[in-house]
Amino acid sequence: MNGDMSGGAGLHHVGDGGMTRRAGLQPGHAYMRYHPKWYRRRMSVWWWLQKGSYAQFVLRELTSVAVAFFAFIFLWQVWALGQGPQAYAHVVARLGTPLAVVLSVVGFVLVLYHTVTWFNLAPAAMVVRVSGRRVPGWMVAAANYAAWVLLSAVVAWFFLGANQ
Amino acid sequence: MNERLTPFLWLLFSAGGTVAALLFPVHVFLVALAFPLGALPAPSYEALHGLVQHPLVRIYIFVLISLPLFHWAHRFRYTLYDGLQLYHLTNLIAVLCYGAALAGTAATAYVLLTLTR
Amino acid sequence: MASTITLAVTRYRPEEEAEPTVETYTVPFRKDWVVLDALNHIKDHQDGTLSYRWSCRMGVCGSCGMMVNGSPKLTCAAFLSDYAPGPVRVEPLQFFPIVRDLIVDIGEFLHKLKKVKPWIVRAEEQPLSEGEYLQTPDEVDAYKAFSMCINCMLCYSACPIVGLESHFTGPAAIALAQRYNLDSRDQGASGRVEILSDHEGMWGCTFVGDCSRVCPKNVDPAAAIQQYKLTTAVDTLKSWLLPRGSR
Numbered sequence A: 001m002n003g004d005m006s007g008g009a010g011l012h013h014v015g016d017g018g019m020t021r022r023a024g025l026q027p028g029h030a031y032m033r034y035h036p037k038w039y040r041r042r043m044s045v046w047w048w049l050q051k052g053s054y055a056q057f058v059l060r061e062l063t064s065v066a067v068a069f070f071a072f073i074f075l076w077q078v079w080a081l082g083q084g085p086q087a088y089a090h091v092v093a094r095l096g097t098p099l100a101v102v103l104s105v106v107g108f109v110l111v112l113y114h115t116v117t118w119f120n121l122a123p124a125a126m127v128v129r130v131s132g133r134r135v136p137g138w139m140v141a142a143a144n145y146a147a148w149v150l151l152s153a154v155v156a157w158f159f160l161g162a163n164q
Numbered sequence B: 001m002n003e004r005l006t007p008f009l010w011l012l013f014s015a016g017g018t019v020a021a022l023l024f025p026v027h028v029f030l031v032a033l034a035f036p037l038g039a040l041p042a043p044s045y046e047a048l049h050g051l052v053q054h055p056l057v058r059i060y061i062f063v064l065i066s067l068p069l070f071h072w073a074h075r076f077r078y079t080l081y082d083g084l085q086l087y088h089l090t091n092l093i094a095v096l097c098y099g100a101a102l103a104g105t106a107a108t109a110y111v112l113l114t115l116t117r
Numbered sequence C: 001m002a003s004t005i006t007l008a009v010t011r012y013r014p015e016e017e018a019e020p021t022v023e024t025y026t027v028p029f030r031k032d033w034v035v036l037d038a039l040n041h042i043k044d045h046q047d048g049t050l051s052y053r054w055s056c057r058m059g060v061c062g063s064c065g066m067m068v069n070g071s072p073k074l075t076c077a078a079f080l081s082d083y084a085p086g087p088v089r090v091e092p093l094q095f096f097p098i099v100r101d102l103i104v105d106i107g108e109f110l111h112k113l114k115k116v117k118p119w120i121v122r123a124e125e126q127p128l129s130e131g132e133y134l135q136t137p138d139e140v141d142a143y144k145a146f147s148m149c150i151n152c153m154l155c156y157s158a159c160p161i162v163g164l165e166s167h168f169t170g171p172a173a174i175a176l177a178q179r180y181n182l183d184s185r186d187q188g189a190s191g192r193v194e195i196l197s198d199h200e201g202m203w204g205c206t207f208v209g210d211c212s213r214v215c216p217k218n219v220d221p222a223a224a225i226q227q228y229k230l231t232t233a234v235d236t237l238k239s240w241l242l243p244r245g246s247r
């Protein structure tokens, strides 16, 4: 991206290579001789804080950090299962320490935020058709939420019923 | 970054995002909160160990961990260079992010394949 | 109700100043006035040198887009009363080079529009004697929403990726490509995918979604781009997995 001024060369040098490239135009653009100087603003490094919707977007993207964090927690736990009862008990104890609990609570909220934003945005990308007609977006989202409840119940049943 | 790979990486990102959206809340709630805090009766070591003996459970765990890692890699990569305007480091960031996801996937596969006893 | 309202308008006179400045004007406040009416009042009665674009005054031509209090708006559809008591900040569309005052350069945008081949591409034109290409209502529905674009560029001013990467093809142009891809008469999808399968095309988009929020015609360019990504990704996967003949 160009810094500030797009240069004052355009007035005299129609189709000047540097000027046209910086302006992103085809050489010989008809406007070149009539505008002496363009002004381009530079984007701040803090652009994602300047608007609520941008901040929400960045937060949504950063939920992926929580996702990766928990993926490694799961891996750690499965690894411990293979190492024997003591190793496993150690992992469970570590997950119960105050720091781990705070991280898990924050991470859990982020993961929920991911779930909600994912389901709400999914209908935009997925065009579902039933006999030629497009299924409305809210139905696609509702189907996602239904699948979520169902799968969560199945997973919980496996975990909670494992002792029997 | 090889543009021919992008569609494939995007599919992994989407699949991982869907897996994380559907399954992570319940797993996180139980494994990282309810069980360590004693809010719900935790399954015993023997019970879980028995559960992971089943090949389908292992495949499930593999998918549960590996795809969301690629989801992270993709999102984090874009956020890093758009958020901090690190366009000159595009390739390095991509290699590091997808590389980490690949390493995590390999580690998961290794743990699951060697998990006996 | 107050009888006047203040507008803080960006001025840029390249022959006099190196950077844009802000000038404030006070205009009559009327319930039925839009921001464009206020600008016209300024130009007619206070400062004839103020430069801006407009034409239809009814949300059709797409030429009056400006930032109003930081959001991209059609100024002919932005009522002053929604911004009372003011002051109302009026700036040129952001992420575009400013030519003068509220006028931005649209050359890059037009170039991007043209790049996606926004017309019906046929492998072989059917001769006139065979009549027109027919479409069913369902076939029209498939692309209709994406064809409502008036090229107002509000979506470009809403998109941070456009600001970060000036070469990014951007919401309206990619949505327009998708509009033709989805047209049952068109056969140019494979050509467009080659043009848009890179970081200046669809893969530069991270689905911020603001383009769809500001669009005055409910085009939903963000959805168009995500759908485009999904089809492209699935097609690419198929081309790797399936033998040639069965694609």
Ligand code: SF4
Pocket: C148, C149, C150, C151, C152, C153, C154, C155, C156, C171, C172, C175, C211, C214, C215, C216, C217, C218, C219, C220, C221
């Ligand atoms: S997609 Fe909407 S906001 Fe973008 S140029 Fe077209 S009408 Fe304007």
Ligand code: FES
Pocket: C054, C055, C056, C057, C058, C059, C060, C061, C062, C063, C064, C065, C074, C075, C076, C077
């Ligand atoms: S003047 Fe035509 S859209 Fe506003």
